[in-house]
Amino acid sequence: MAKEKKLVESITSREVDFAQWYTDVVREAKLCDYSGVKGCLNYLPNGYAIWEKIQADLDKRFKDTGVENVYLPVLIPEALLQKEADHIEGFAPEVAWVTQGGLEPLQEKFCIRPTSETLFCDVWSKTVQSYRDLPKVWNQWCSVLRWEKTTRPFLRSREFLWQEGHTIHATFEEAEQRTLTMRDVYRDFIQDDLAIPLVCGRKTESEKFAGAQDTYTVEALMHDGQALQSATSHFFGSSFPDAFDIKYSDKNNELHSVYETSWGLSTRIIGAIIMVHGDDSGLVLPPRIAPVQTKVIPIAQHKEGVLDKAGELLDTLRAAGYAAKIDDSDKAPGWKFSEQEIQGIPTRIEIGPKDIEQGQVVVVRRDTREKTVVAIGEITEKLGEILETMQKDMFERAKAFLDSHIDSAVTMEEMNSKFNESRGFIKAMWCGEEACEDEIKAQTGGASSRCIPDEEEHLSDVCICCGKPAKHMVYWGKAY
Amino acid sequence: MAKEKKLVESITSREVDFAQWYTDVVREAKLCDYSGVKGCLNYLPNGYAIWEKIQADLDKRFKDTGVENVYLPVLIPEALLQKEADHIEGFAPEVAWVTQGGLEPLQEKFCIRPTSETLFCDVWSKTVQSYRDLPKVWNQWCSVLRWEKTTRPFLRSREFLWQEGHTIHATFEEAEQRTLTMRDVYRDFIQDDLAIPLVCGRKTESEKFAGAQDTYTVEALMHDGQALQSATSHFFGSSFPDAFDIKYSDKNNELHSVYETSWGLSTRIIGAIIMVHGDDSGLVLPPRIAPVQTKVIPIAQHKEGVLDKAGELLDTLRAAGYAAKIDDSDKAPGWKFSEQEIQGIPTRIEIGPKDIEQGQVVVVRRDTREKTVVAIGEITEKLGEILETMQKDMFERAKAFLDSHIDSAVTMEEMNSKFNESRGFIKAMWCGEEACEDEIKAQTGGASSRCIPDEEEHLSDVCICCGKPAKHMVYWGKAY
């Protein structure tokens, strides 16, 4: 009992100190920790297993749209990185340089990829000639490195894991469509599998990716009211491929430019899962993304037959396709409950002598702690229903939270007071000038334009900041 | 027809020039190509898809033995790499160093991981205290970098993809058992899934991994008679963990050393698949590892109903769980056949107007080109049988080749003449001295000790080289 208390007490209350709560959950759930390399993480088994589930689910969605996976080098020659001006300007300050190979200094230095647009373009410049070679719809799962000053687990680190998709197309329309398709793949994946509701749209000029013509984004709202950019999809037009001299000849042997896209989602999304669904007892994983869906916990396991029955139950669950584990260690049940809760395993199944006598088990949901007594013969069916309901409930709860944290403003006073009261998204009109974005950020203490939504509302005729005619309605928010 | 010819002619005959044949197959099957970074490969969709299959199959086998996946940083601080003397000595000449982060020079330089023993030990030194924390059975899928001078696709490149498993255990016996278990996992995977027969054993002192106490290996024989080390499993004892001060307290609170293992398999194995199974028409993929198991090729597809029926067939195959594709492009059937053969897709299914009339299709095996006429209603059942038979036949053929290329020798004259005649493995007795290994290598023009097999034969009382009393029977061979 003492140990149980200690486990839960090691997590700061979410309401008392959100940042500390986050750090505590990451540590106590054993998701990752800092390595000996400043700003680089060790992804531990519990954390990496979530990433593996994300990879499997998202990769399947990618492949359903025709994506092929590849792997390009971890190193980029300096000359290659410099080929596209906006791009190098965006990344030069934060790349790590390799200057020595083996025992000798290198003639040309290489950077560790911060992103791989230049490498993909380099491959295509050598291999794409004809319309028959198009489109190329490629993706790679890898790590990238950006020499950040400040770091936080999953949210910002020097090295992080991600996927980066890169495509080229014969027409503007096809590339634009691909950009939107991938944005929608992210949206559906995050909403359906991660139970995280989103605001979708495109970025303003100043928030776009270095070198992109358009950046589409999906934005989630954390429990502290801060936004988190959860995935982005970029449309490059022809500027990038032109810089690499990628051209194709059509059926009439005429040369044309190609149109490029890129799109990515990173381990940041694990931070979003924590901050959207977690509570004061730790992590809460949506059932569809949980590496372990249920944990069997025997009660009074020293009594005859309990461990046997628990083991049978485990076998039954696994045979039915559930990701199930058992905790038959000599720890007290209360300790086991706490650990299962801290790690966010969606359900636990308690089975003790009385349950066995009555031919039943008790299923406990992680999110609501609701207990359901289930006849042991019906467990494989009922557990699926409970997990599906839990998945749906988690999304609905997060959606209600998001909806109640979206407000609108037509004056700066209104916006300021609303950002002071409670965080969240605030909708407001904007003239299209970066100066106003800067001004709003300064006045609100950090709120940035998160996106221009697909469907804009007309809140007023003028920019909330400068009073000039409004061009767009923008979602504003303070962001991670 | 001209085009078809051209496709096949682009591959040099295996008997004429094996090295050129290999390069041609890699290029024509579009597996990988050289990137702009010297010695680094671009893994293209066809090549990377094979690696994805290997990952999926092997990872499942790992997890069945209790392995957990993690991800540790790509960078290793210089001081960390230097903690184990043999290790740094082994790797220092071939690592790449990062000396600049962002716009500033670094105070301490980092190398890009050539292997991650030091990082795993660093994590454990901070987190392992009690016997309750043991064992740790971790693995990561990642890329590593070694600044090699010469490079060949898959066989040797500066950056390559692999998995590296690292474990620590409370006892010598448990760690030794893990080393052997993983060697067996590799053996079963390579023999069962890749249809590559192996010679298994442990390495001599001079061929061991830097810092290891024992290195177990599985060795395959390529079609040119050269050996290829296909996976290794290392037992470190306590030297490595001791250097990192990893100790655990037992139930009586007494401190003990832990025992370590590591084990890995890399993209080299794709080179083995090519060189064991490929032929003059290109790649031949064992069905269990083929990303695409069958390709539907419509004949006279301009005729009414052919494309419809071919499409239906594709749907039927996919619904039955086959990895199936269709080539309904406007290329000639002969061209499509060649492409399917070059890429090593295990079967193609030809379907034309006559077949449709007779309610049948023609399945053609890639390895033997054997044609089987199958009633269309039985295709999902028959295709599975054909693929299973092909998998078995491929292993049997490779096994017959291996067996016929294992010989033995009791004098150096005999060994030399046998290595001159035909390559392969030669079994011979050895005194245990490195000097004799060097001498044998010099005399035979490069044959090295491949392994001491689990079950040694007694061929003679004395070392084949120096005539001193023999300690072991060794498999010798020229290796990639």
Ligand SMILES: [Zn+2]
């Ligand atoms: Zn304005």
Ligand SMILES: [Zn+2]
């Ligand atoms: Zn000798």
